[in-house]
Amino acid sequence: MRIRPLFLLAALAASLAPALSLAQEGGERQANVERSARDGVLKLLPADSVTEHELTVGARKIAYTATAGTLDLFGQDGAQTGAIFYTAYVQKDGGPDRPLTFAFNGGPGAASAFLHLGLVGPKVLDFGAEGRDGAHAQLVDNPQSWLDFTDLVLIDPIGTGWSRTVKADDASNYYSVNADAQSIAKAIALYIAHNNRSNSPKYLLGESYGGFRAAKVASVLQESQGIVVAGAIMLSPLLEGQLMFNADQFALGAALELPSLAAARLDREKAFDEGKQREAETFALGDYLTTLAGPPPEGADADAFYGRISRLTGIPQDIVARNRGFLGNSFVKHSDAGSGEVMSSYDASFAAPDPYPESDYDRGDDAILDGFTRAYGGAFADYARNELGFKTEMTYTLLDSDISRRWEWGGGHGGGSRFQASATDDVRQLLASNSAFHLLIAHGYSDLVTPYSVSRYVIDHLPPSLAAGRVSLELYRGGHMFYTKADQRAAFTANAKAFYAARPAAQPAD
Structure with missing residues (x-):
């Protein structure tokens, strides 16, 4: 029977x-x-790959679906113009109200592998006990994956990762502030439509230029796609070009940079203290700013002024005096005089051997951007092939500096036009037009690429009626990519989780 x-x-x-x-x-x-x-290099892109996985976060097991694939872009004539590579992680049985976060890096010219394997994804690249060994980096489960509280879609802009145009010469059509924002917004709209996620609260996460991009994309989504985002997280963002690009030649820009140099010295000496850091911030926007804005001090006043700067930053007093207090890039070679080491702009507390000790100026690659973090590229290509099932012969482009050189900021290619880059108006408009929109900005203390005091300055000058209770700044030990440090990654993730949980409901208009 x-x-x-x-x-x-x-x-x-x-x-x-x-x-x-x-x-x-x-x-x-x-x-x-x-x-x-598909035409051109797009022939090398395989069909989307969908795989099933499980991740343990704390005591909870999360079953999720991973999709590695592409979203096709078309011109007005209906012909395909390009394809944007993305990786999506969706919790099974997450429900229609589960947040959905679209993440991208910056550059311009950076793929999303930095955020993907450095912060939010289910896997994280471990750089060893000292956090700087790219040669022996290992991909491990990420106990702080943001999949714990939001579904994730990581996007590589055209020219990065495996995102390409049909014709190579057409790629430059995407290398501008507006075209880039339009293409990313289109990709987001396509993903939402293809996956029936219109009811999900939508968030944007962007690092560096990606923070600037997040403001632009949120505006385009609202205006052109009819998609209103619930909030944005900007990590080490570019907000105001005039306060960042060569800003240390001017009194205000130098004053906004000084606290990061002070934090870096405290970190190098393992003596970081928030009280001492606040003293440096007060000095920077007080005596330091007013002195730089006036004629240079003389005699005893000059010795006292330049001596205080030297003690704060570790830069020898004669170097400080020679530059009249405007430190510029002098910190790279002179923060630890006589040590034979150079500091990274991406983390001024990070020292590496000087490849050109005979030179008075920095000639080498950055020890962080061009050093161990390059391992994110190879690690992601291997992970996508062997665990996500996305197998292609196309080269994965982690960071293309040529895109940055060719970028159109609004007034032409590179050069002075980037000084006019601003996301402040976008932030103001988003806060004003969408009462549910809230913003979290995160920085590392010792980042000299995007100093945290610039973002604080921008926030402090937002109308209180817009920013109160809706815009926050969180600071962490480390630099531009402070998340490479496991304890800081955990702290940031905890703050991000609280940010999602506290999202305000939209208020009715008067």
């Missing part, structure tokens, strides 16, 4: 096998047709 049902099941399976085989072959054939219809 027990044999008969098994026999029937076997017979049924045998009868269905040809149909299932034909269906599978048909699906594969359709995917092959779609791939073969």
Whole structure:
């Protein structure tokens, strides 16, 4: 009696096998047709790969679906112009109200592997006990993955990762503030439509230029796609070009940079103290700013002034005096005079051997950006192929400096036009037009690329009626990519989780 049902099941399976085989072959054939219809380098992109996984966060197991694939872009004539690579992580049975976060890095010219394997994804790249060994970095489960509280879609802009245009020469059409924001907004809209996620609260996460991009994309989504985001997280963002690019040649820019140099020295000496840091901040926007804005001090006043700067930063007093207190890039070579080391702009507390000790100025690569963090590229390409099932012969581009050089900021390519780059108006408009919108800005204390005091200055000058209770600044030990430090990554993730949980409901208009 027990044999008969098994026999029937076997017979049924045998009868269905040809149909299932034909269906599978048909699906594969359709995917092959779609791939073969692509032109140029896009022929190297495979069909989307969907895989199932599980992650443990704390005492909770999270079952999730990973999708590594592309979103196609088309021109007005209906012809495909490009494809944007993305990786999505969606918790199973997450419910329609589960937040959905779209993340991207900056550059311009950076792929999302930095945020992906450095902060939010289910895997994180471990750089060893000292946090700087790229040669032996290991991919491990991420106990602080943001998948704990939001679904994730990581996006690589055109020219980065595996995102390409059909014709190589067309890529430059995307290398501008507006075109970039439009293409990312289009990709987000496509993902939402393809996956029926219109009811999910939507967030943007951007690092560095990606923070600037987040403000621009949020505006485009609202204006052109009819998609209103619930909030944004900006990590080490560019907000005001005039306060960052060569700003240390001017009194205010130098004053906004000084606290980061002070924090770096405290960190190098393992003596960081928030009280001492607040004293440096007060000095920076007080005596330091007013002195730089006036004629240079003389005599005893000069010795006292330049001596205080030297003690704060570790830069020898004669170097400080020679530059009249405007420190510029002198910290790179002179923060630890005689040590034979150079400091990174991405973390001024991070010292590395000087490859050109005979030179008076910095000639080498940055020890962080061009050093161990480059391992994110190779690690992600291997992870995507072997764990996510996205197999392509195309080279994964982690960071393309040529894109940055060719970038159109609004007034032309590179150069002075980037000084006019501003996201402040976008932030103001988003806060004013969307009463549910809230913003979290995060910085590392010792970041000299995007000093935290610039963001504080921007926040302090927002109308209180817009910013109160809706815009916050959080600071962490470390530099531009402070999340490479496990304890700081955990602290930031905890703050981000609270940010999502505290999202305000939209208020009715008066």
